[in-house]
Amino acid sequence: MxxxxxxxxxxxxxxxxxxxxxxxxxxxxxxxxxxxxxxxxxxxxxxxxxxxxxxxxxxxxxxxxxxxxxxxxxxxxxxxxxxxxxxxxxxxxxxxxxxxxxxxxxxxxxxxxxxxxxxxxxxxxxxxxxxxxxxxxxxxxxxxxxxxxxxxxxxxxxxxxxxxxxxxxxxxxxxxxxxxxxxxxxxxxxxxxxxxxxxxxxxxxxxxxxxxxxxxxxxxxxxxxxxxxxxxxxxxxGRQPMPPRWALGNFSSRFGYHSQKEVLETIQKFKEENIPVDAVILDLFWFGKEMMGTMGNLEFERDSFPDPKKMISRLEDQGVKTILVTEPFILTTSNRWEDAVKKEVLATDKKGKPFTYDFYFGNTGLVDIFKPEARDWFWDIYKDLSEMGISGWWGDLGEPEVHPANLQHVTGSANEMHNIYGHSWAKMIYEGYEQDFPAQRPFILMRAGAAGSQRFGLIPWSGDVNRSWGGLQSQPEISLQMGLQGLAYMHSDLGGFAGDNLDDKLYARWLQYGVFQPLYRPHAQEAVPSEPVFREPQTKRLAKKAIELRYRLLPYNYNLAWENNQSGIPLMRPLFFEEPENGDLFEVTDTYLWGKDFLVSAVMADSLLEKQVYFPGKDNWFDFYSGKKYKGGTTQTITLKEDHIPTFVRGGAFIPMAKPVQTTRDYKGEVVEVHYHYDPEKKKSAGYLYHDDGTTPEAFEKGAYEKINFESAFNGNSLDLKIEKEKGSNVTNEVQLIELIIENLERPVNVVWVNTLRFTSKNFMHNGKLVIPIRFDNNITTVKLEF
The missing domain is CATH 2.60.40.1760 (glycosyl hydrolase (family 31))
Known part of the structure; x- marks a missing residue:
């Protein structure tokens, strides 16, 4: 003492x-x-x-x-x-x-x-x-x-x-x-x-x-x-609510789609090319033909979008959600200006009159998001559009982008409230869904927020990054840092946003990195297309392969979303999570952990033919594509491949994967592959598959889930695997079949036991791998491989 x-x-x-x-x-x-x-x-x-x-x-x-x-x-x-x-x-x-x-x-x-x-x-x-x-x-x-x-x-x-x-x-x-x-x-x-x-x-x-x-x-x-x-x-x-499962799919997005016809034709291109897609984002042209003077209309421009309800329904029938951009600025030239003034929903000057000022898009006022009457007015607009079929929201310019110091909110000055404006805007939308759409998980993409914004389901992105290799280089750092600070869905405009730079190699490498970041959303200024369907054939092929892998990893990525929801652990994790005493890892950003079991090394320079990768020392790691084994605690030179970035799986990991689908709507979870990455040096390991319907808020807390737990034990002569299903009290959507696939087998398997039934390995061999079907006649299944 x-x-x-x-x-x-x-x-x-x-x-x-x-x-x-x-x-x-x-x-x-x-x-x-x-x-x-x-x-x-x-x-x-x-x-x-x-x-x-x-x-x-x-x-x-x-x-x-x-x-x-x-x-x-x-x-x-x-x-x-x-x-x-x-x-x-x-x-x-x-x-x-x-x-x-x-x-x-x-x-x-x-x-x-x-x-x-x-x-x-x-x-x-x-x-x-x-x-x-x-x-x-x-x-x-x-x-x-x-x-x-x-x-x-x-x-x-x-x-x-x-x-x-x-x-x-x-x-x-x-x-x-x-x-x-x-x-x-x-x-x-x-x-x-x-x-x-x-x-x-x-x-x-x-x-x-x-x-x-x-x-x-x-x-x-x-x-x-x-x-x-x-x-x-x-x-x-506060913890991040589970996003809707479709949010883990691919987005079609640009600045921006000018018409209903353009939106439908773009999605049709995805379908023709068999490139998976789950959502389309409409930037500011949905409410005005011109960039200037129309912000704040917040209703469809009927010349360009003559039947938005029909468009939204048609997209929904194809498994594609519609997301709209909104901004908190009500221009004096917009259709809603007079109503906003009449209802007194705008921030004011010190005399109590609407504070107006010029910025890029025109002369404007700002919704006072801190005023209850203003929140009600603003939410009613969202509610009406949601009832039309809109599935998600993009809140842009919510810093707010221009916020004069003399402007007054009902709760304080602009400088006192500035940093929590986006936070409070997300809160308004989230609480609106709780009240009016309680059976729907909201999707809220916001350019600005504050500490704790994750509890409103806010999904941040890294802003108007340049479409360049330098722009790509900063992205893992930003996501890793934000994950440490609770906002674990930080991600980038894949391919880069700003500028008219056409660089096919950069685009492919950015989309390959995007497989292992929280949201998969190519987005850019329209002079150079952000959508893979409009790129030249080789780039399109590489993009398609990356997007297909993103969809194959859907069950694994959904696990990460649930882990974050339950414990706050980020989806992207720095290497020092694995070796906290290794001071050399604190500044590493180009290589990181995607969840617990993937080690990913982004390619962020044009001229690279190979790169050095450090493999954390607790376990061995296997090349996800070739199966080559790398010893933990070593640094290795990796030859780069055009069609993927260096990606490795932890020895002993159970990796759940989906069958190929064109939209997450087609993933029901009835059949899931689980790849066990066998490593004789890994004596024991565990994993799981979390599954729910992908739409119900707080499905886990309501018992509307199931969790399949996996365990392995290796004793030198045999490998014992245990698969146990845990059901919530209200589960309705169940996994029917697990295809257990044994990777990296280094020696022949003589006998396979499934519960008490004995088989030769030939019964389960498929393309050189053991593929063992697990049906859930009982909640527990045991598998033993005798070498």
Missing amino acids: LLFFLIPLLGLSQNQDRKYSGHQVSGDTVFVKTSDGDYRIVYYTPQIVETSFIPTGENFNKKSHAVVLSPAKVMQGIEEDDNTLKIDTEGIDISIIKKPFQVAYYYKDEMVISEKEGFLKGKEHQKLNFNLEDKEMLFGGGARALGMNRRGNRLELYNKAHYGYEDRAELLNYSLPIVISSEKYMLHFDNAPIGFLDLDSSKNNTLTYETISGRKTYQLIVGETWETMVGNYTLLT
Whole structure:
């Protein structure tokens, strides 16, 4: 205990002016009184603690846009001596030195982080600062292209588009007040107004959060593993609902389709070429023939789209969903301007009149998404279009793209509300579906959001990336970083968005990478087609092969969606998840894990003929295409192939795959292939297949699911496999047949036992592989291979 109390005094900066004057406990909250304000400390779990500083003369604002978890009784006791106050728990402990004043946090008897001066008030910003260790790397701050280690940067917290960015972008559409350390802790500054995150830009081992106003509140989140830490954060701020299964398919999208005829003809091309497709996205021409002057109409332009209901129905009959772009800007030249003014749904000037201003698309007002009457007005538009058959929504320009500082929302100024505008917009749509379409999983694609937006089903993308190799190079980093920050569906416009660059090799490599990113959505400015059906034959062939693989992996990818829904673990995972003590992996982005069992290495340069790939050391890895084995813990030179990027499967993995389909509507799950990647060095392994109807919200919680669990055990002479079906109480859509396919067999199998029945391996050989049908006459099936 004495050592614990003394550690904070050793070499750390402290606040010399702040004086401790006492403490009190009220329920589960500890208040520490000081000479210039009060600390308010509350625990959510043993691994999540919240600290707020309330300066003298201010009242505590308990409203959080991010946190949904309720505090819990965690404290085991408070101990005090002449100069130290200690809060003791089974998780994070807090030591408060009285003179000179300092707050420090410990986990498992090791210091996690400590305040430096804590709260400071400057001329422009209020600040919270902390001490850093020399060796720490820092991640977070939202979506940016800076390299994984963002230490040394002062990051602006202001959601803003960056048109045509490439391999470096200091500020993008998602600027989150989150810092993640290589030492496995996270700080979330729970405050909406704009500001900065200074990640030791002065090189004096200082982390500083700066804001113009608002709460001086932060949550410290820890975990024994990276998975646990991210899970704790998403427990605090909410987990991503399961998307509709069709969202994991291929999208047809461009900027943009000008007519109903063009939409139908484009989808017909997909059908003629037998390229799978599940959705079509209509950009802004659905509500106006021209780019300028029509934003805010939010109704179909009938000259170009004469019968939208018929179009939507015809697409639906082909298994293709219709998604519409919407923006929160109501132009003064739009059909809805007068109604918006009359209903008082627009943000205002300081006199209460609609605030109007010019931006790229015309003279505009902005929907005040924070005003209940405005949300109702806006949602009614979505509701009417949804009843017409629209299946999903694209929220564009929601930073908002232009947001003058003098504009006023009902809840505060533009700068106070800017960073949670997209978040609140997604919340409106999500809650509208809960009320009016409770049997439907919403699809909400948003260009901007905030901490916790994942709980509204928000699917982010990385903005207007340049159509170039430099643009591609930044994409894995952005997705990996955002996955750590809870927004695990971050993805890119496949092929790149900005510019008229026609580069077939770039396009093919980007689409091959897209197989292993959360959403598969080629999208670009229309001068160069984004849809594979309009590319030259060789590029079309390569794109088709990538898209077909995406559909074959549908059951595996659906597993990843369910894992994220249940635990918060991202779909794309950095290599340091696999080897947390290997510091060399913290900055690797071109190679990553897709779920647990795929190792993927993106090809992000034109001239590459081969590349170096590191294989994480816990297991061996097998080339997904050739079956070649690579030893874990080694770096190998991989010769690149034109028709795929380097892709490897973990030894001992069970990989569920679908039969070929042209749309996810045709995937019912009655027959699923499960590929077991045999490795004699892997003595035991496990996997599963999660399955539901793909449409019911909270299907797992409602018992409308089944989960098939797989286990393997190898003893040198035989391989034992166990397949067990777990059914929810309300399951209606069941897997009927598993085709168990044994990959990578290195020696002949003499006997195959299925339950108590004995067969020779010849009974199951197909194209050189064992293919064993598993029918669920019983919930448990055992298979034994004798070598």
